[in-house]
Amino acid sequence: MDVLLFGCGRVGRAFCELLCRKSDMLKRASISLVGVATKSRGCIYNPHGIDVDDMLRWESITGRIDALSRGGCSVIQDSNEMLRDINYDVLVDCTPSDFDLGEPARSIIIKAIQKGKHVITANTAAMSLYFDEIMDEALEMGVKVLYEATVLSGTPLFSLVRDGLPGCRIKRFEGILNGTCNYILSIMEMGCSFDEALLETQRRGLSEQNPWVDIDGLEAAAKTVIVAKSLMGLNVGMSQVHVKGIRNVTTQAIEDAKRRGGKLKLLSRVEINADDLDITVNPEILSMGHPLAYLEGFSVGALLLTDMIGEICVSGSGSGPKETSYSLLRDLLSLKGR
Amino acid sequence: MDVLLFGCGRVGRAFCELLCRKSDMLKRASISLVGVATKSRGCIYNPHGIDVDDMLRWESITGRIDALSRGGCSVIQDSNEMLRDINYDVLVDCTPSDFDLGEPARSIIIKAIQKGKHVITANTAAMSLYFDEIMDEALEMGVKVLYEATVLSGTPLFSLVRDGLPGCRIKRFEGILNGTCNYILSIMEMGCSFDEALLETQRRGLSEQNPWVDIDGLEAAAKTVIVAKSLMGLNVGMSQVHVKGIRNVTTQAIEDAKRRGGKLKLLSRVEINADDLDITVNPEILSMGHPLAYLEGFSVGALLLTDMIGEICVSGSGSGPKETSYSLLRDLLSLKGR
Incomplete structure (x- = not known):
């Protein structure tokens, strides 16, 4: 070939x-x-x-x-x-x-x-x-x-569903899809401000030339659309995604999440309700019982709710x-x- | 067919x-x-x-x-x-x-x-x-x-590696493979004694006829052997697995784990060291940063260290x-x- x-x-x-x-x-x-x-x-x-x-x-x-x-x-x-x-x-x-x-x-x-x-x-x-x-x-x-x-x-998602979940319908999707945002939030958790964290990311050459594509959630939204179309057969476009990036996340918000026993993560979510569809990319507090809450640094992952075997979670430690x-x-x- | x-x-x-x-x-x-x-x-x-x-x-x-x-x-x-x-x-x-x-x-x-x-x-x-x-x-x-x-x-493991990680070598394996043990430990975390937790599991008809096969780690050990052979190409048998089940886990031990900021889990582990091989099934304290620590109840999961893309974790909410x-x-x- x-x-x-x-x-x-x-x-x-x-x-x-x-x-x-x-x-x-x-x-x-x-x-x-x-x-x-x-x-x-x-x-x-x-x-x-x-x-x-x-x-x-x-x-x-x-x-x-x-x-x-x-x-x-x-x-x-x-x-x-x-x-x-x-x-x-x-x-x-x-x-x-x-x-x-x-x-x-x-x-x-x-x-x-x-x-x-x-x-x-x-x-x-x-x-x-x-x-x-x-x-x-x-x-x-x-x-x-x-x-x-x-x-x-590098973490298999489409091949996982294709080969590992044949015949399953994906009823809900949650994901931490942007490694750069997750890295920034992880550094902020250690006490840095957003600006410091961003600088550190850029200094280490880990972010794209235009980091705002990551930070404002655009890249995560695009990925969410691909998931919604490919894994859930939904007819959606970028305009249907409610996107809020991490630009305005404060150290205070991170601390709040900690105090509430959780972690602040940029979460992609596709939810099919009775008569409508909810696609969002948002900073959300995940409780420590959430399978994606432990993802630190450049880790990325997805949680799929299937009709046949409940929830399946897959994640990987790298996204470079x-x-x-x-x-x-x-x-x-x-x-x-x- | x-x-x-x-x-x-x-x-x-x-x-x-x-x-x-x-x-x-x-x-x-x-x-x-x-x-x-x-x-x-x-x-x-x-x-x-x-x-x-x-x-x-x-x-x-x-x-x-x-x-x-x-x-x-x-x-x-x-x-x-x-x-x-x-x-x-x-x-x-x-x-x-x-x-x-x-x-x-x-x-x-x-x-x-x-x-x-x-x-x-x-x-x-x-x-x-x-x-x-x-x-x-x-x-x-x-x-x-x-x-x-x-x-x-139901969680794909062998098909995940076969179709999702082609060409990858699995260098280390960790898994929570026995849902019954994980369920018992989860109940104990809520304050039950081991005996109460076991009784609850049996009452709900969730355990095998002979629950000791689960509790003493035998079933998890057998699964670990299959993983070691199938995913890591190791020539091992049941006799090489150091097994310790959860029979003697006390409420005290569960509390200790909590105090140390972690969770007690029955962990299967296959580790290839320089010149030997370590296969164990043991109650271990996992820190809350460990990808398998959040698995509660009948959830099961595996963490694979690969040579090409770092760690990959897969888990599922059910094991019935x-x-x-x-x-x-x-x-x-x-x-x-x-």
Whole structure:
């Protein structure tokens, strides 16, 4: 299975590093990276498989992806050309999330689907904005679109429901979906102010370029929409989510939560009531009996209420690029296994 | 896919009820129950599929499985005859767990495999005692043996690792695997003595006939062995597990744990150290930051340390026959999906 990677930022790079680390496994599974396209650092193609280790080494010296033009690698001028002309089986999309328009991810994904290629994406924005269009197009073309990396990073959620909860209806969803917010709230619990906590997050390079996408709950809301559509079959959009981020959370509020024996968390919630639907992203006090209350730092998790076996909770200790890139690999392997 | 059910106790009955509830789904998946064998309540066979609803109704009146002899059902005298002579694709084994010998489950499973049938089992005892023999036999015959129901009841564990964590190595395992013990400890936390808590559990019909199998940690140990073998590839047996149950847990010990800011839980643990292996089932104090500490009542859960994405935790709110029987259905569907 030949893979074309679009985007080589933090997640794309972590994906490449993972491919290096797991090269034996990938060889056994006949999975190889044949193309890498970036916006400003060049594009390369090698039908026999790119030496990823070498590519990363050269990139770290030259700052260019296309510095590696040995061993059958050819430099491509335009990323559109790659989508159109080269041979590949799966597009792995690691382009940055744009929460206004969902571009360029949407266009790239749709083009790949229309060429009959499978798509694996980490792009939360595009999937939350164009879920229906993308899935309809994929259905029509008979290809798969997998998006495990868009929610809970490396922790399996969609594959858990697909393979682990077949036949179950998800009646309620609660999640701590944004690791950055959870990290900030965790630091605040140790006595920092919001500003100090944010600074610490940025200083450690843990937040996105625009941290307000996290902090104001936009990223969590997008993830919640993907969950509502994908796991609960709900016809909803970003406009239906009542979002309140953590921008105005005070040390006082954190202390209040503690005094009440709980923890303040940015909680995503999808609740189906008798005749309406409640989708929220809100700072909420969780009692210490709540399965998500113990999640600290960059941990993320989800609590699903099912019709058949009650509540199921899944969580993971990490939500960085390394974990996210693992979900891309998982999707790749599951595509291979089909 | 034609199913033969062996054993119709609490789990077998719950499995039948689940088949009734999900009859539409099963019809779509072409899954039908063609035979039911019990030790003392008769055996029936219907190549066109048993009307499970009807069977359960008749059984509740007459106490016999073979009371239903209409609509193409034939009564079979001997369960061995069923294994040998009737047509089926999958054996679903719900025979009771015998922790001394693992019988009759072992013999039944091996016979089915040797006839080239797939096997789905809920029998913790047989799987912990004869894991290698059973899996080797299955490999040789080219059939599948699935055993999701043996650990964590309805909560997916083996399927989570298989489908959700491909390529991950499990470096450490911690689990609260016995729901009855967790229930007893939860009640004790509210001020009951051990004896009162046990009585309450029995009064509500929530414990097995022999509650000491749960209380002395034997059942949890068997589950731990299955995990160690299946998820961590370790060559271990029951004799290598250091087991200490909750028989001697005092109200004082529970209070001590509380005072130290934690909870006393019966924890299963598999730890691979530099040059040895530590497998224990022990009452341990978990701090409230531990992902399994919040599990109350009949909840069960597992914490996996992976080499690729750190810790993953999965838990479920129930561990009764209903949840266990769902895992049998899950295995059935996954067999169908292959």
